[in-house]
Amino acid sequence: MNALLVKICGLTSVRDAEACRDAGADLLGFIFHPASRRNAAPEMVRAVHAGKARKVGVFVEQGPDEVAALAEAAGLDFVQLHGGQDEAFCAALGAEFDPGRIVKVFWPERYAAVAELQPDLDRFAAHCSYYLFDAGTSGGGHGKSFDAGLLAGIAPARPWLLAGGLGPDNVAQALLAGPHGVDMSSGVESAPGTKDMEKVRRVIRLVRNGAPGRPADAE
Template sequence: MTKIKICGITRPEDALEASLWGADALGFNFSRKSPRRIDADAARAIVAALPPLVSAVGVFVEQSPEEIVDLCRYCGLQTAQLHSDDYDADKTLRIEGVRVIRVFRPGPGFSVEEVRSYAKRTGCRGFLFDAFSAEMAGGTGNTIESSTASMLFDETRDVGWALLAGGLKPENVGDAVRLVRPWGVDTASGVESSPGVKDALKIRRFVEAVREADRSLTNGC
């Protein structure tokens, strides 16, 4: 089954709602520029109350490797999602004690060899492909062009496990799963009523759309 990550969690009730509807992972954004930013104490309290088997992911943009390690330890995060080109192989190797998801945003001149080289140098096997924006590191609501997304996933399946992000919402995530067949999908703005405030109905519809697409692929439809 396609893994589901709901990102930009800022409220305990949204974390519980997403968990109950079947999200595999929740994302907590520590970027100082994000409208979904959460502080360490709030994240720690939410993570401590999560049901078993729901993974907590920290989203980092400006933090140093040392800050990332400290935040993950303090908040109880299992995974660090690196959302900036500044996190090269050398910096990644300084992040210890947690798994890493490295974000790639296929902009002009992007090559999948960047993913292969990064994986080879770091041993990282978790990736996320998000829509490119020169203004924001993520959460833009923009989508990756479908043929580009298909190419990215087809050419990196032997490298590791990748999530698709960028403008996914209940109305389009099913088609994205059927077309691209990602290991997982990630959404933030697609299930919100406003930045950082999730909509319970949208979360439910998003999860249902992913599961329906999974069933159609399993049944060969």
């Protein structure tokens, strides 16, 4: 995986999603959490023509059966577990939904030391195809910047994406941490759930034109 992935999350309309697709986004993110200002309806998500991009559903509180049902209803390619779901949850979901289509989120700030994060990464490796490291200690889309120093010394067994307040002004710095992809929401918006397409295009240009390549052993 030498090409870095760009995920635009918190999409709330077909128009914005397809505009992000046309701008070159690899992953289109939709939040399935009623409490979120960016909550998306399954029928809207299904109506999006993703082309070569892939649809990712973000889940916080639903049970495994409901996640699998919503993934089917919305036509998702991946599900992102953004609520601290445990191994039993992941195993139950994996029985219905290919683990190769699961993104597991971690908040490194929850851990007192990297040595405490590494065992969790190792335990969940069998249950997902990607990790996502987010800022803060829960939730997402809050605009808080991620401290990449929190990842010093870890050895992720899966490709990983970086999230947390990313946008045109700081994505280049984030890439120095060596992620396999970046995930953006509030940093490319004009209002919650409404994407600023000039920011989206700028950030994708920055990733495509200025990103350091992944080493061969990261594939």
